[in-house]
Amino acid sequence: MTGGAVICYRKKTISGKMATGFVKMAGFTPIWMRLSGVRAFTTSAPLRASSATAVAVNDGAKKEIQLSEEERLTALKPLMPTGEVTIHEFPERDLVNFPRPEMAVYGGRTRLGFIPEEWFDFFHKKTGVTGPYVFGVGLITTLLSKELWVVEHEFPLIPPMIFLVWLAMTKGGPVLAKVADKELDEYEEELIAIQEDSIVALQEDIKQEEKSQWMAKGQGLLFEAKREAVRLQLEAEYRRRQMEVYRDVKKRLDYQIEIQNARRSVEQRHMINWIVGNVLKSIDEKQEKRNIDQCIENLKKLSSA
Template structure:
C-alpha cells in the first residue's frame, strides 16, 4: 500500500511537471497547446509488486543477472548475514515487531483490497472533479466558438442583404430611367403626330379650297348655250348606246 501511494504521488508530481513544461512550450509558440507533440499526461497506475511491497522492477533487475531465484536468494542471504553478524539483533522487540508484521500482513490481505478500491475511487473522483472544470471550460469555449461562427455567418448574411438592397435600388433607378425615357418618347411622338396631322389637314383644306375655286370658276365660265349643247350631245350619245343594245 505504501509503495502504491508513493508511486502515485511520484507519478502525479511527474505529470504536473510535464504538464507545466508542455503548457509553457506550447504557449510560447502559438498560445494553443500542441496536443500532438505535447499530449496531455495521463494518471499513471502503480506497477506490480511482489510480497506485498517489493516492486517488480527489482526482480527484473536481478532476473537478467541471476535468474528467477536471484532476488529471493539475495534477500535470504542478506537477512542471514545481518542476523549472523548480529547487525540485526533479535531481542524481545524483534518478536513484537514480527507479530505486528504478521498482523499487518493479515490486515493487508483482509482489508487491503477494500481499502485499495476505496482509495482508487477517491482518486478517480478527485481526478474527475479536476477534469470536470477543464471539460466545462472546453465546452463553454466551444459554445463561444460556435456563437462566434454564427455571428460571422450573420454578418456575411447582412453583407449579402446590403448587396441585394443595392442591386434593388439600382434596378429601381433603371426602371425609373426607362419609364421617363418612354414618357419622353411618347411626348415627342405625340408632338410629331400633331404636326403631321396639322400639315395633312392644312393640305386637305388647301386642296378642297382649290377644287371649290376651280369648280366655281368653271361653272361661271359655262354659258346656257354650251350647257344646252352638252345636254343634247349627252342625250344623243345615250340614244346611240340604247340602239346598239
C-alpha cells in the same frame, strides 16, 4: 530535489482550509518530504503519485500504476505541459550554462534521512566513498574539540530527539503523504474541472462566433439582394420615364401631322372650289345647251347600237 530549486507545497490550517505556500530550498529538501514521498504541487502533471502508487491520466481515463521505491525516488524529471508552449527568449540568453529551472515531482535521494545524495556525489569525485563520512565526523570532532559546539546539560537530548523525528517520519510520513496527496488530488480535480468548464464555455463561444459569422455572411447576401432590388426599381423607373418621353414625343409628332393634314385638306378644298367656280363662270347658257344636246345625242347613239 536539488539545491536552489523551488517547490510548492500545501499545508492544512487550523480551520481546515488548504493554503498554498512556496518554500525555497537552500541546499536540501525537507526530511518529511524525502521520507514520506510527498510530491510537489503541479496542476499540469499527467502522472499523479502517492507514496507507493500513481494514477496515470490519459484522455480523461485513470489507471492505477504500482511504483517501486526506486522508481518513486528517481522520478525527478519534471512534468511539462503537453500542449505547445511558445517562449520568447533574448538572443543573449545562455540556456546551456544557465538552463531554465524546472520543478521536480518528488524529492531527491538522501542518505541518513536528511543529507542530499548530491553532496555525497560531490565528495565522491574529490575524496572517494568515505570522504563525506570522514568530513562529517571530522567536522563534529572539530566543533567539539574547539568548543564551538558547547556540550551542555541538554546535549543528551539530541539522540532521542533524532530518534523521535526519524520514527515520526518513517511511521507518520506515509500516512501524511496519502492525506496530503488525497487533498491535493481533490484540489487538482477542482482546477481541472474549472479548466474543462472553461474549455467547454470557450468552445460554445467559438460556435456562437462561427454562427454569428455565418449569419453575417447571410446579411451580406441579403444586402446584395436588396441592392439588386433597388437596381431593378431604378431600371423600371428609367424605362417608365423613357416610355413617357416616347409617348410625349409621339403625341407632339401626331399633332404636327394632323396640322399638316388639316392644312392640306383645306388647301385641296379651296383649290377644287376655286377651279369649279371658275369653270362654271366660263360656261354660258348657249354652250351649256349645246353640251346638253350633244350628251343626249350620244346617249341615243349608244342606245341604238
